[in-house]
Amino acid sequence: MxxxxxxxxxxxxxxxxxxxxxxxxxxxxxxxxxxxxxxxxxxxxxxxxxxxxxxxxxxxxxxxxxxxxxxxxxxxxxxxxxxxxxxxxxxxxxxxxxxxxxxxxxxxxxxxxxxxxxxxxxxxxxxxxxxxxxxxxxxxxxxxxxxxxxxxxxxxxxxxxxxxxxxxxxxxxxxxxxxxxxxxxxxxxxxxxxxxxxxxxxxxxxxxxxxxxxxxxxxEDGGALRLRVSIALGESRLLPALRSLPCVRRVKTLPTQDAAVTEAVLECDAAQDPQTQLFHLLAAMDAPLRLLYPERDSLEDVFLRATEEG
Amino acid sequence: MTAIYRREMQGYFHTAVGYVYMGVFLAISSVMFYALNLRERSSDLLAFIGYMSYLWMLLSPVLTMRLLAEERRTRTDQLLLTSPVSLPGVILGKYLAAVSVMLLTLLCTGCYVLIVALYGRVYPGELAAGYLGFALQGCAFLAMDLFVSGLCRSPVTAAIAAFGANLAMWMLDLLAAAAPGWLAAVLEFISLYARNEPFLMGQLSFASIVYDLSFAAAFLALGVFTLHARRVK
Missing domain, CATH: 3.40.50.300 (P-loop containing nucleotide triphosphate hydrolases)
Incomplete structure (x- = not known):
């Protein structure tokens, strides 16, 4: 138009x-x-x-x-x-x-x-x-x-x-x-x-x-998917395993009060089916998944990132 | 163009501008009519018109000062310039509104003619030539002052600048008297007052008619050019 x-x-x-x-x-x-x-x-x-x-x-x-x-x-x-x-x-x-x-x-x-x-x-x-x-x-x-x-x-x-x-x-x-x-x-x-x-x-x-x-x-810019997870396993064992997943680009841990629980945001490649990879990993480690949901960028995030890069 | 003409006419009479212009014009003209015709018991209306022609210098800026400068100051030009009306349409609509108020005011001076006709003798041909020259001179001043308004950011500045331009136009006659031969000829050729002289003798001068109209057209074209240049800048 x-x-x-x-x-x-x-x-x-x-x-x-x-x-x-x-x-x-x-x-x-x-x-x-x-x-x-x-x-x-x-x-x-x-x-x-x-x-x-x-x-x-x-x-x-x-x-x-x-x-x-x-x-x-x-x-x-x-x-x-x-x-x-x-x-x-x-x-x-x-x-x-x-x-x-x-x-x-x-x-x-x-x-x-x-x-x-x-x-x-x-x-x-x-x-x-x-x-x-x-x-x-x-x-x-x-x-x-x-x-x-x-x-x-x-x-x-x-x-x-x-x-x-x-x-x-x-x-x-x-x-x-x-x-x-x-x-x-x-x-x-x-x-x-x-x-x-x-x-x-x-x-x-x-x-x-x-x-x-x-x-x-x-x-959903850049094909990235951010997964917010809460897993009943300590960070020392879990984080290296998460980082080893092919779909995971970055892991950002969040503060938690229980040392036996890991709270994190995983920045993943959406094309590699990260949810399935995560499921298999946690099943193999016998680590119960307490919470999993995709976290979307707000327009504010996109705008700030774009103007910072620009 | 019609829309702009109607709005400007409304603008003149929704605000004090139109009334102030007509009121001051008619007040001064009535004093002059009394001094030149009634007191002197003279039916020479051409002399009256000759003195009146100096009023354009003073009053023409009143009609034109808002036309473009106010639009620019209040940013209402955005409404006009993003509408389908062309730039010449904008300028012409505004100009014709100013000319209409001027002609309406001139029409009111017809009562002086009636008074003279009642108690003396009026020569219609001479009088018509005098009024034609007077009106054409007014049209020329309005076009120049409209152009000046397009150059300014505020109506007050536009009024002062237009008054300055009108004064300069009047001073051309004085300069012509002091200038060497060829320059005096050029200045007299340009001067709107010198151009008006044949009309004040009751003669219909086609050269003066063409000059006054060309003068107005040139300044209207300059007004369009100014608007265009400001947009491109």
Missing amino acids: IELRQVTKKYGPLEALHEVSFTAPRGQITGLLGVNGAGKTTALNILTGYFPPTAGQVLVDGMDMLTDSARCKRQIGFLPEKPPIYDEMTVREYLTFASRLREVEARSIPAHVREIIGLCGLEEAADRTLGRLSKGYRQRAGFAQALCGAPPVLVLDEPTVGLDPRQVAEIRELMRRLGEKHTIIFSSHLLSEVQQLCSRVVILHHGRVLREANLGDMM
Whole structure:
């Protein structure tokens, strides 16, 4: 649906993005993760046509943003980090203006605006001026603006930043609902938010893409499987045996109060069926297995590892 | 473009800007009308228009200062520039809104014409030429000041810079008087005030019409170029 191809952006001598390529597939929520200054906002501004890249291409449904700008922009609704709102307008006037900008047919604008107001929970504030609204309502109005013209793609730059927990939950719920019909790309540095909402994740760091994968694949990165075990046998006998298993890459012991019990995390090669190898070893050693479960990486682990390596 | 035109018109009259512009323009013009026509018992409206043309220098920045600088300051330009509207569409929508408020204000000065027509004699052809020149001069100033607004980050800076540019345009006449022959000719050619003189004599000058329109078009094109250049930078 949306693709960045080898996009580079330079601000004078500073290179904000370096040959960034990623794809946001149709009908999925893609999260753009990165620390502050990673290049997320620059990437989203280029993706929406706010400014062009120094080099590279942005493709929207196969159309080039540079050569077919108006058609590409019709496909995209954009909520920048600071909602682009006019303080002197009421919410209804603002959404009417945004609908006109997005070439909604004049006759259907009132109904279109009513629908968006309902969808974003703005009924109470519909006829109040934007300058007098709370931050949460202003953010929602900005969100509503992105929906005008019913674009199939929504690009949201840190949509929950600065909101209180209840407002955050409301915006996330709205994104989840919209994600059923729209392709959504949003940036965030909140890992939990990305983990909750996204099916696909792109990690940006210092203007480069470090990882791009479906969320599930990213968590099981590198074919590694981590097994959390508790075995009723002392470490001195057990650890050399565990390390001798072909599937085990690394053993990390955990503190225990009973010297006759070993608590550990085994980092194994998932392709070598580590559970079976472990079963045979423990059976041969007559060591009772008290606990065994696979431990998954959190997105935080993946992100920290990726940015440290990057 | 229509969407932007309508929003700007709304912007002028949802805030004080439109009212301040019209109010100050009409207040000053009524004082001038009293001094030049009523008190002097003169029906010479062209002289009145001639004095009024200096008002553009003062008031044109009021209409243009917000147009691009405010969008940039509040980042609402992100909404415009990520919409399917083209850059010329953005500039033209804003410009036409400013021109509309200016023309609406000029229309209000029609009451002076009515007063003169009631108690004296009005020469419609001459008056129409005078008003045409006055309006074209206003359009030229608005285009230049809109361009200046596109260069600035805040409306206040835009207003001050536009006033400076307008003042420089007025000073061209003074410089022309002191400059050597060829330079004086060039300065007079450029000057919007010198270009307005035929209209103030009741003449329809096509050269001046073409010049004023070209002047406005050139600054609108520069405005588009400025927006484009800022995005590419």
